[in-house]
Amino acid sequence: MPPANPQPDPESFLPLTPAMFHVLLALADAEHHGYAIMQAVLESTDGRVSMGPGTLYGTIKRLLEANLIEESDSRPDPQLDDERRRYYRLTAFGHRVAAAEAQRHATLVRVARAKGLLAPQPSTP
């Protein structure tokens, strides 16, 4: 009997939009609420990518629908936090999709290096 609702191939989601990938990267190592995701994106891009609330929650909605992220029930510190805030985290499938997208970028970077568009990677001792 075939498994019910089989998970799609992560590759079928690629390429992700930049906004989606940024949000997945922000959630790759921690759970965050919306504003913290924005801050994480700002920090990781040295302030070059600033998402407005409309773009952020549109992206979150699409990621939730695609089962790449999910809401988290846990609160880092319920005393200090606004209880109306929702926290998000990567699903296992989201993790696979993010990894596949990162791999796709890594391949592109390798090609760019080979073509002399990027400086060669410093060799590790």
Add this chain to the structure above:
Amino acid sequence: MPAHQPPSTPPALLLRAFRFALRAFPPVHRRRFATEMEQVFRAQWTYARRQSGTSAALFTLRTAIDLLSSASREHFDSLRTLMNPRKPIPPMPRFVCSLGTAVLITALGAMIALGIALAIPKAYLGECRILLRNTEVPPPSAAAIIATTGVDPFRMQTELEILGSMELARRVADDLKQGPHSHLLPPGTTPEQTAALAADLQRRTSFRQYRNTPVVAIRVQDPSPVLASAIANSLAEQYLALQTERLHATPASRPAILSTAQPFHRPVSPNLPLLVAVGLLAGTVLGLIAMVAVWLHLSRRTP
């Protein structure tokens, strides 16, 4: 004295505007994310305000653009993901959405044209008609034309030049300054101011000769319908007076006023129907392009 502290939350009016803008999103999206979006907006605005007032203003502008673009995208996406996010929406809803976009853009084009039409200052037309008479002996070369049409073209040309002359415009300016509509004219009675008024009257006046007749229409455009007709009537009267003085014309050979100008309260400029028609046409063309674009966008399979 404590140093001035920037506000820790956005002004109430701005928050109200933000909440109002959230209504542009589909209800499902709004119910699910409106509270969070507002929280994020509050936090971001407060952060930007701490930087400077300009940062907060720029952030507000960016947010407005972001809300507008993301709301339209959510509408498209909610339509596409009605049943299944992996499937393109069926042709009929796709067509309805594409057609709706075309209609919306067409209406937008008409509205923009209407806005432009309302922004352009209105000008009203004053028109009166005068009958010119042949009071001088025509040159032999005009004999054939006069025999055919009954009108001396050389004489007509001369009269039209007199009608458009600065001398006549000055007389009209003087006449208007002393008349009941002087309050509608620019103030000042110095020769320079009168000359400026005369030049302005000259610029706004045109003449049209009815084909093969000695009848000429004097047309004046002015922001006031009353003044437009007053100028046209004054021009006709001053022309009659000038010609009577100049030619010592007998009553039978004097030019005559056939009809006086009456205030006409429908503006001749802007041409509202024309502008709206152009807006509709441009909107239709853009709407059709957008219709194709929306159709293609909704047909796309995206996660």
